[in-house]
Amino acid sequence: MSTFNLPDLGEGLQDAEIVTWHVGAGDHVVADQPLVSVETDKAVVEIPSPQSGRIARCFAEPGDIVKIGSPLVEFETTAQPDTGTVVGTIATEEKPKPAAKPPPVTAPGGARIKATPAVRALAQRLGVDLSHVAASGPDGTILAADVERAAAAIAAAGPLEPLRGVRRAMAINMERAHAEVVPATVTEEADIHDWPAGSDVTLRLTRAIVAGCKAEPALNAWYLSRDKGRRLHAKVDLGLAMDTEDGLFVPVLRDVGGRDADDLRQGLERMKSDVHARSIPAEELRGQTITLSNFGMFGGRHAALVVLPPQVAILGAGRITERAVAHEGRAAVRRVLPLSLTFDHRAVMGGEASRFLAAVVADLERSE
Numbered sequence: 001m002s003t004f005n006l007p008d009l010g011e012g013l014q015d016a017e018i019v020t021w022h023v024g025a026g027d028h029v030v031a032d033q034p035l036v037s038v039e040t041d042k043a044v045v046e047i048p049s050p051q052s053g054r055i056a057r058c059f060a061e062p063g064d065i066v067k068i069g070s071p072l073v074e075f076e077t078t079a080q081p082d083t084g085t086v087v088g089t090i091a092t093e094e095k096p097k098p099a100a101k102p103p104p105v106t107a108p109g110g111a112r113i114k115a116t117p118a119v120r121a122l123a124q125r126l127g128v129d130l131s132h133v134a135a136s137g138p139d140g141t142i143l144a145a146d147v148e149r150a151a152a153a154i155a156a157a158g159p160l161e162p163l164r165g166v167r168r169a170m171a172i173n174m175e176r177a178h179a180e181v182v183p184a185t186v187t188e189e190a191d192i193h194d195w196p197a198g199s200d201v202t203l204r205l206t207r208a209i210v211a212g213c214k215a216e217p218a219l220n221a222w223y224l225s226r227d228k229g230r231r232l233h234a235k236v237d238l239g240l241a242m243d244t245e246d247g248l249f250v251p252v253l254r255d256v257g258g259r260d261a262d263d264l265r266q267g268l269e270r271m272k273s274d275v276h277a278r279s280i281p282a283e284e285l286r287g288q289t290i291t292l293s294n295f296g297m298f299g300g301r302h303a304a305l306v307v308l309p310p311q312v313a314i315l316g317a318g319r320i321t322e323r324a325v326a327h328e329g330r331a332a333v334r335r336v337l338p339l340s341l342t343f344d345h346r347a348v349m350g351g352e353a354s355r356f357l358a359a360v361v362a363d364l365e366r367s368e
Helices: 117-126 144-157 165-180 201-215 261-276 350-364
Strands: 002-005 015-021 034-040 043-048 053-058 065-067 071-075 183-191 221-224 229-232 238-240 242-244 247-249 290-293 313-317 321-327 330-344
Touching: 034 071, 034 165, 117 144, 165 247, 183 350, 201 238, 201 261, 201 290, 201 313, 201 350, 242 261, 313 350, 330 350
Parallel strands: 238 290, 290 313
Antiparallel strands: 002 071, 015 034, 015 065, 034 043, 053 071, 183 330, 221 229, 242 247, 313 330, 321 330
């Protein structure tokens, strides 16, 4: 017997969700034949077999989260694996080690939970995590009434629904951004009243971001926390935040400054189609140098957005409205586009962010 473990899928990923098995126990497979499709970092990836042989066992079910290096399948064959197929490990199955003694339950701040054995047993029976229970007893002791109150609140809220797929990847990315980035936001408005009828808002914003990056290259960069350094990019690879029922996708339009409007429009339409069909390749979801969020199509004027490292900036476009503004020395009703620029203050200075945003506004206010 030999065991094939979930290989390293790159990008520093720690696990993947099983989507579909293409084989089952008893099936005979050949090297490079697809074994299973997994979802990670918003993309579905097929993992091929590292060898030929008969499948003895599949270790996970669709929907299960499998950590990198954990068993995927067991082969009956004794043939040597083709290590050039995928990056992974093949190892004989080891006997499981005895489970380690669980650590004492602690509250989120690290303090030890104070509760009697009877209260702990009640919490276990009712499925209540004591670390999330507010204590009302003396000296911070959790009482039976506290556990019962928490259990009632949990029941009223409905069952726990573990995040899967895209939503889970989004949650992990947001946690990382919150832990690393030092965000700051500046806002502005662009008078777009003189745009020709039928102007493509996304393409105009794309062109304006390129103008902003030319004026202030510091925002088209990656900041590497571990190295305390940045990498400036010559090309603008623009991430476009796309809202779907499954969650948030951020596909990448490559080299937007070096492409004409027709090429960009075709790229946008193809990207939207691939995202909604969940067929977008993994490489088209990585490598953004700066991101655009056109949240105004749903509502809202300004926002403090989330910068996803190693990027250092994200531009948000709010809802276009007609407002009374000063124009050529007098009040006039004009179409106005609100803009929000959130940047990582570790790598970008306020002056750089403001000059970037001014260049974006200047480009947007051009009539052509």
